[in-house]
Amino acid sequence: MIVEVVGEVVMPKFLAGIIDNGVQTRDIGQIILMTVLMILTALLMMAGGVGGSYFGAKASVNFAADLRRDVYSKVQEFSFANIDRFSTGSLVTRLTNDVTQLQNFTNMLLRMALRAPGMLIGGLIMAILLRPSLALVLLVMLPLLLICMTLFIRKGFPLFNKMQEKIDALNSNVRESVTNARVIKSFVREDFEKKKFAHSNANLKQAGMNAMKVMIFLQPVMMFFMYTTTLLVVWFGGNTVIAGNMQLGDLTAFITYITQILISLMMVSMLFVMSSRAMASSRRIREVLDEKIDLNDDNAANKELQVSEGRVEFRHVDFRYYKNSEDKVLDDITFTIEPGQTVGIIGSTGCGKSTLVSMIPRLYDVDAGEVLVDGVNVKDYSLFHLREGVGMVLQKNVLFAGSVKENLLWGDENATDEMIQNAAAHAQADGFVKSFNKGYDYDLGQGGTNVSGGQKQRLCIARALLKKPKILILDDSTSAVDTATEARIREAFRTELKDSTKIIIAQRISSVMDADEIIVMNEGRITGIGHHEELLKSNKEYQEIYYSQMDKKEATA
Ligand SMILES: Nc1ncnc2c1ncn2[C@@H]1O[C@H](COP(=O)(O)OP(=O)(O)OP(=O)(O)O)[C@@H](O)[C@H]1O
Numbered sequence: 395m396i397v398e399v400v401g402e403v404v405m406p407k408f409l410a411g412i413i414d415n416g417v418q419t420r421d422i423g424q425i426i427l428m429t430v431l432m433i434l435t436a437l438l439m440m441a442g443g444v445g446g447s448y449f450g451a452k453a454s455v456n457f458a459a460d461l462r463r464d465v466y467s468k469v470q471e472f473s474f475a476n477i478d479r480f481s482t483g484s485l486v487t488r489l490t491n492d493v494t495q496l497q498n499f500t501n502m503l504l505r506m507a508l509r510a511p512g513m514l515i516g517g518l519i520m521a522i523l524l525r526p527s528l529a530l531v532l533l534v535m536l537p538l539l540l541i542c543m544t545l546f547i548r549k550g551f552p553l554f555n556k557m558q559e560k561i562d563a564l565n566s567n568v569r570e571s572v573t574n575a576r577v578i579k580s581f582v583r584e585d586f587e588k589k590k591f592a593h594s595n596a597n598l599k600q601a602g603m604n605a606m607k608v609m610i611f612l613q614p615v616m617m618f619f620m621y622t623t624t625l626l627v628v629w630f631g632g633n634t635v636i637a638g639n640m641q642l643g644d645l646t647a648f649i650t651y652i653t654q655i656l657i658s659l660m661m662v663s664m665l666f667v668m669s670s671r672a673m674a675s676s677r678r679i680r681e682v683l684d685e686k687i688d689l690n691d692d693n694a695a696n697k698e699l700q701v702s703e704g705r706v707e708f709r710h711v712d713f714r715y716y717k718n719s720e721d722k723v724l725d726d727i728t729f730t731i732e733p734g735q736t737v738g739i740i741g742s743t744g745c746g747k748s749t750l751v752s753m754i755p756r757l758y759d760v761d762a763g764e765v766l767v768d769g770v771n772v773k774d775y776s777l778f779h780l781r782e783g784v785g786m787v788l789q790k791n792v793l794f795a796g797s798v799k800e801n802l803l804w805g806d807e808n809a810t811d812e813m814i815q816n817a818a819a820h821a822q823a824d825g826f827v828k829s830f831n832k833g834y835d836y837d838l839g840q841g842g843t844n845v846s847g848g849q850k851q852r853l854c855i856a857r858a859l860l861k862k863p864k865i866l867i868l869d870d871s872t873s874a875v876d877t878a879t880e881a882r883i884r885e886a887f888r889t890e891l892k893d894s895t896k897i898i899i900a901q902r903i904s905s906v907m908d909a910d911e912i913i914v915m916n917e918g919r920i921t922g923i924g925h926h927e928e929l930l931k932s933n934k935e936y937q938e939i940y941y942s943q944m945d946k947k948e949a950t951a
């Protein structure tokens with residue numbers, strides 16, 4: 395870039411040399427000498443330009459790759475609470491569009507950051523050296539131009555910010571409707587979705603137009619300044635040349651310098667406009683990078699400790715998702731589960747069952763009280779060992795694109811085929827997997843779309859079983875499985891997972907009836923713990939659930 399700038403600054407001098415010492419005096423030798431010099435300079439400038447572009451592009455591409463890597467690994471570190479704070483759509487935009495925006499900006503910055511100021515200062519110095527009196531024109535025009543540019547930038551900045559927000563909204567919209575295309579179709583909501591999309595698309599278009607309008611005016615206004623300045627210089631300079639006080643070549647060189655100065659100012663203003671977009675993008679990326687990971691194991695007292703028995707204890711646990719809200723989602727929860735026990739959790743929808751169990755693998759941290767595993771606070775384990783010891787089949791579970799086997803290997807990447815089959819058999823999945831055309835190599839569509847709901851649940855259970863966890867949590871994981879198959883799964887748990895603690899959240903009483911203990915929840919509180927018979931005698935909520943399900947059975951029978 396330095397070569398380019400120096401070339402840019404000396405070129406007009408050579409031109410002036412040709413005109414004054416060659417053309418005017420009809421000296422061919424001088425003309426040839428200067429022409430050769432100019433060609434050499436141009437070649438050097440070209441080499442400099444290519445080099446500058448190459449390294450600029452290389453640097454910005456690498457920068458973008460690094461940035462993407464950092465943002466991505468930060469997102470992987472996010473806790474559940476962190477994920478709740480950003481929408482997935484906006485995270486995707488930040489990772490892709492915003493990074494690209496910054497990449498383009500760095501590329502441009504690297505190309506122009508030296509060149510534009512270099513040309514500006516070089517041009518100014520040369521113009522002043524050439525003819526200070528004529529440079530006075532600049533003294534009038536430059537401040538005018540600067541005021542104009544500032545106005546543009548101040549107007550453009552917020553408009554580009556707006557546009558970025560609209561891109562975000564559009565992306566969230568697209569993500570949601572594309573990933574949920576099946577639901578949309580089943581509710582025949584295509585037209586509604588189309589309208590919703592059209593709305594955010596129109597919003598983006600409008601924001602884009604508003605921002606572009608500023609840009610559209612910028613160019614002609616700059617050109618106007620350029621031509622006016624040139625005209626003024628030609629007028630005053632021309633008179634000086636006619637009066638014999640200035641050489642024609644010098645005037646030509648002077649005009650070129652003026653053009654250079656104005657062009658470099660234009661580049662700077664372009665940089666500023668682009669920087670407004672880049673700033674918006676960079677702020678959004680920084681939001682992700684600066685997001686405080688509110689759940690980590692930095693202060694864990696015993697990072698080597700592993701879950702060995704499977705005892706779970708809650709002591710006066712309070713929790714709420716929104717720290718400023720009044721109602722507690724978990725309110726003074728206290729209970730103990732001994733190793734190897736099977737415990738059922740039952741309660742009306744939204745009463746906090748899923749929230750309660752998510753405290754055990756520390757998906758969220760308690761607000762007050764303590765959660766202990768094997769008598770040790772979960773915060774004192776490393777997250778890795780804790781989650782290795784606690785297998786959880788989430789209520790909203792997903793499989794990933796890939797074969798059945800690949801998905802099951804998530805539980806244990808070193809599992810042999812035999813172990814995989816065993817786990818699948820215990821989860822009552824072996825049978826239907828074998829009936830697939832490729833068996834365990836059968837390709838699951840994205841999110842496991844080409845298996846049935848109940849099959850998917852059984853595959854998720856098999857995946858968790860492969861982990862051989864000391865504590866196994868099933869959050870409503872057999873809701874789509876028929877009762878007979880479910881009974882076989884429970885039987886397999888009893889015989890194959892004798893030593894593991896099993897916590898089973900269920901809607902059906904029949905799923906938990908034979909558990910060692912059943913925890914009944916209502917509105918974030920435990921209203922009863924005990925055997926089926928005990929609860930049936932003493933617990934109002936349990937009775938309600940039991941009889942409502944019995945009624946249904948009788949009715950269908
Ligand atoms: N990620 C979240 N952010 C904010 N609030 C949440 C979140 N998850 C759950 N809640 C709220 O916390 C309460 C308890 O939810 P939870 O999922 O624990 O209920 P649940 O007993 O598992 O219900 P279900 O039987 O329907 O699965 C509900 O009022 C719910 O709206």
Ligand SMILES: [Mg+2]
Nearest residue numbers: 747748749789
């Ligand atoms: Mg739940």
